[in-house]
Amino acid sequence: EVQLVESGGGLVKPGGSLRLSCAASGFTFSSYDMNWVRQAPGKGLEWVSSIRADNSYIFYADSVKGRFTISRDNSENSLFLQMNNLRAEDTAVYYCAKAGAGYLYFDLWGRGTLVTVSS
Amino acid sequence: EIVMTQSPATLSVSPGERATLSCRASQSVTSNLAWYQQKPGQAPRLLIYGASTRATGIPARFSGSGSGTEFTLTISSLQSEDFAVYYCHQHNHWPLTFGQGTQVEI
Numbered sequence: 001e002v003q004l005v006e007s008g009g010g011l012v013k014p015g016g017s018l019r020l021s022c023a024a025s026g027f028t029f030s031s032y033d034m035n036w037v038r039q040a041p042g043k044g045l046e047w048v049s050s051i052r053a054d055n056s057y058i059f060y061a062d063s064v065k066g067r068f069t070i071s072r073d074n075s076e077n078s079l080f081l082q083m084n085n086l087r088a089e090d091t092a093v094y095y096c097a098k099a100g101a102g103y104l105y106f107d108l109w110g111r112g113t114l115v116t117v118s119s
Numbered sequence: 120e121i122v123m124t125q126s127p128a129t130l131s132v133s134p135g136e137r138a139t140l141s142c143r144a145s146q147s148v149t150s151n152l153a154w155y156q157q158k159p160g161q162a163p164r165l166l167i168y169g170a171s172t173r174a175t176g177i178p179a180r181f182s183g184s185g186s187g188t189e190f191t192l193t194i195s196s197l198q199s200e201d202f203a204v205y206y207c208h209q210h211n212h213w214p215l216t217f218g219q220g221t222q223v224e225i
Contacts, residue, residue: 035215045155045163045206047215061214095162104210105153107174109162 002026002108004096009113016086016117022079022096022110030054030074033099035106036081038092038115048094049081050104064090086117121145121209125218132223138194140221142207147187151211154183154192157220158203166205167192197223 008020020036036048049060049070058070069082079096093114097106122145132138142152150170155163165174167183170190180195194201202225207218 044220045157045208045217047217050215059213100168103151103168104215105151105165105168105208106155106163107165107168109164111162 004098004108004110006094006096006110006113009094009115011116011118012086013119014087014117017082017084018086018115020081020083020094020096020113020115022081024077024079024096024098027098027108029072029077032101033104034072034079035097035099035104036070036079037095037097037106037109038090039095039112040089040092043092046092050099051079083115086115088117091115091117120214121148121212121216123207123209123216123218125205125207125221127221128219129222129224131225132197133225134199135196138197138201138223140192140194140205140223142185142190142192142218144188144190144209146212148209148211150186151209152183152185152190153208153210154181155206155208156201156203157206163206194223 005023035050051058051070067085071080093112095112096110098108100107124143126141152170154167157163171183182193184191204220206220
């Protein structure tokens with residue numbers, strides 16, 4: 001089955017860190033760009049970060065640049081998001097999303113993992 | 120940053136009626152525009168990419184049009200399962216950006 005499964009969310013205090021993981025299955029993970037998209041409670045979608053299939057480019061939203069690090073392990077079919085110095089405004093459901101072939105629309109999404117930043 | 124503006128914010132439609140959703144980009148995104156559907160408690164689902172190409176498994180009642188800065192998503196005859204929030208998304212320029220969403224309600 002083609003799917004993405006996120007894990008690693010939870011409750012963390014402001015200034016804390018968390019590492020999200022996304023396990024991919026059912027497709028050739030190493031052939032596709034991958035992304036993180038988040039959604040604050042009751043709000044719209046916000047792109048967070050993208051990483052090319054071969055790691056040749058990485059981009060971040062300004063809101064997370066310098067605090068978040070995206071990475072991938074093509075041998076393990078996994079995507080990661082290391083989140084440091086977390087803020088209350090980072091509270092959101094974080095989705096892992098696969099890009100379409102050669103483009104950056106998102107044709108496969110995971111169910112998401114909730115990150116809550118609160119003291 | 121390219122700002123994506125969707126209208127209306129909320130669209131009230133009866134089952135069987137046609138729904139027309141708009142998305143405007145603050146500068147040209149050529150045809151690199153996608154539409155997603157999101158139901159409560161679920162992840163978004165890709166409906167349309169390349170402004171007008173239906174994704175795999177998407178019913179023919181969903182259609183997309185436009186290029187440059189003006190885009191439209193049309194649902195020709197609303198079914199009960201179509202009541203949801205719809206987002207447009209430009210993937211022509213970094214940073215990638217989404218519209219704020221249109222809620223389609225009964």
